[in-house]
Amino acid sequence: MNNNAELYKDLDRILLTREEIRAKVQELGARITADYQGKKPVLVCILKGASVFFADLIREIELPLTLDFMAISSYGSATKTSGVVRILKDLDNDILDKDVIIVEDIVDSGITLSYLRKILVQRGARSLRIATLLDKPARRKVEDLHVDYMCFDIPDAFVVGYGLDYDQTYRNLPDIGVLSPKIYEK
Numbered sequence: 480m481n482n483n484a485e486l487y488k489d490l491d492r493i494l495l496t497r498e499e500i501r502a503k504v505q506e507l508g509a510r511i512t513a514d515y516q517g518k519k520p521v522l523v524c525i526l527k528g529a530s531v532f533f534a535d536l537i538r539e540i541e542l543p544l545t546l547d548f549m550a551i552s553s554y555g556s557a558t559k560t561s562g563v564v565r566i567l568k569d570l571d572n573d574i575l576d577k578d579v580i581i582v583e584d585i586v587d588s589g590i591t592l593s594y595l596r597k598i599l600v601q602r603g604a605r606s607l608r609i610a611t612l613l614d615k616p617a618r619r620k621v622e623d624l625h626v627d628y629m630c631f632d633i634p635d636a637f638v639v640g641y642g643l644d645y646d647q648t649y650r651n652l653p654d655i656g657v658l659s660p661k662i663y664e665k
């Protein structure tokens with residue numbers, strides 16, 4: 480714990496500690512380093528939820544690489560997906576013939592990533608892989624979504640911290656916790 484006591488009191492429990500997260504992110508960075516030898520991948524951060532994971536992950540990849548950022552609409556301030564995906568901020572650079580890795584915070588229904596994968600493939604990426612910190616396989620609605628790199632399988636609960644928010648808050652918690660339902664049910 481740190482002195483974010485105000486935020487921590489809204490959690491039912493800590494699901495993943497910063498130490499557990501750090502170890503997995505290091506492991507994933509090493510895997511990507513091995514898989515992309517001789518290449519210069521473009522790492523695409525899906526704002527804002529993946530920003531903390533992204534910042535840690537890129538520093539664990541020992542390769543030349545470039546960064547880009549995309550923002551898409553997902554939940555707003557509710558906790559269930561609407562199925563509507565909208566690009567709020569597009570990539571700055573062309574990805575034609577590039578090896579792209581989409582970096583996402585969490586795959587839930589899979590609707591967001593399935594849509595993103597389609598549009599980035601249409602833009603001519605040479606290869607496209609998905610790296611996610613968290614996966615909630617129990618909630619998947621899209622059958623054919625292949626997640627290439629994943630750090631943690633988690634149960635069906637609404638989580639915050641390490642970049643993940645509820646109503647734009649809690650992103651700065653260094654650990655990931657289950658938000659108490661009384662916060663979003665009130």
Ligand code: 5GP
Pocket residue numbers: 528553554560583584585586587588589590591592636637638639643644645
């Ligand atoms: P999907 O399209 O896969 O249903 O939704 C993915 C997006 O929903 C994620 O990028 C994230 O913004 C949001 N999301 C899904 N589950 C959670 C959760 O447990 N906590 C938070 N904070 N966001 C979630």
